Amino acid sequence: MRWRSFKSFLLTLMICGSGLAEDVRVTGAPATPDFLKSVLQAEGWNHWPARSLAPGESWKSPSGDRVINLDWVPPEPIIVALSDHPEKVERRGGLFFGGLTPYRTLLFQYYHLGKLVGAAPHLTLVVQNSGSEPAVIHLQQGIGNTSLDYFSSGHTNNVRWFAAVRDNLGVFKTIPPGQTVELFHQPLPLEQVVSGTLGLTQTRGAPLSFALVARPNLTEQLSLNNLLKQEDVHSRGFYPVPEQWVRRHYSPGQDPLHIAIGAVRQQTFSGVRELRGDYGVTYRADLTLSNPGSSSRQVELVFVPRGGAATGTFTVNGEIVEVPIVKAFEERVFFRTELPPHSTRDLVLKTIPEGASSYPVRIVVREGKS
Secondary structure, three states: OHHHHHHHHHHHHHHOOOOOOOOEEEEOOOEOHHHHHHHHHHOOOOOOOOOOEOOOOEEEOOOOOEEEEOOOOOOOOOEEEEEOOOOEEOOOEEEEEEEEOEOOOEEEEEEEEEOOOOOOOEEEEEEEOOOOOOEEEEEEEEEOOOEOOHHHHHHHHHHHHHHHHHOOOEEEEEEOOOOEEEEEEEEOOOOOEEEEEEEEEEEEOOOEEEEEEEEOOOOOOOOOOEOOOOOOOOOEEEEOOOEEEEEEEEOOOOOOEEEEEOOOOEOOOEEOOOEOOOOOOEEEEEEEEEEOOOOOEEEEEEEEEOOOOEEEEEEEOOEEEEEEEEOOOOOEEEEEEEEOOOEEEEEEEEEOOOOOOOOOEEEEEEEEOO
16 A cells, blocks of 8 residues: 555656656557657657557657656546537637636537638647646547548547547646647648547646637737637537436347437537537447347447438447448448347447537447348
């Protein structure tokens, strides 16, 4: 117990910024070479590890700089936020404004279409520390393809987000006292869609303010005027339930089981529109499949859009499963499992409604053909 307490104490010191100034602190189970390269390149490094770093490992560059993979997992999100208003970004200014407090993880998703003309249109996430002490944020990201194909951006966003969560990939960022830091930038090309999901966990310091800002050129000063469009029906705001959860039981031979995804319309308590389609909200279904009979039976999971074409990304017991574009009321089987006689199998199914897709959709659990 004493050793565990000492390890926890050391970990807390590292998270709170006691390491050397040149240290880069990440998480990952493991932190993969591609992930480390992307993080360290963004920090201006010219060298990075050629192998994965396990939790607790560190690596020192030829110049003496060090990257540390901390054995730490962020808390589950307690709130979700969506930036999709105005969906079409036609002017410079603020698309979303919010705040962070220590250890209250925020799941933040954005989806926007570039209409802003300029030399290098970008979205920028800025964080302001008005306190007198440094603040630290743990950042996880799932950034979709910037694309003319609206479905592609929303779909790849979710695929990369679930991969980042599965592997616990994240980086710690320090916000000096009294300063505003541009945490990351993303190009916003004309007529193309950008979509991303961020997990933001503050681990140290006084409460922080943040904003997602559009500007035509990165050299231009930030403009924090609030971009609003009365006729735009898309959502923007904080929504109180980051996860919808159900538990269901199914046996072959029963009537098919239907699970709705994206059917709850949460009201914003700080924003401009209700959340239609539950974009950004994680759906979890704990399924118990049982076969009481004396012969093997098959069970399948089917993706059925209800209002228009949709794509999907699921994790089934941690494995990522992708569903390509499916038209309204068409069926796409995305998972099958064989149940031996007198057996039971538990499945944990997770998904997030995808930008550009028409939600709600239904997941049908039914007997398949062996």
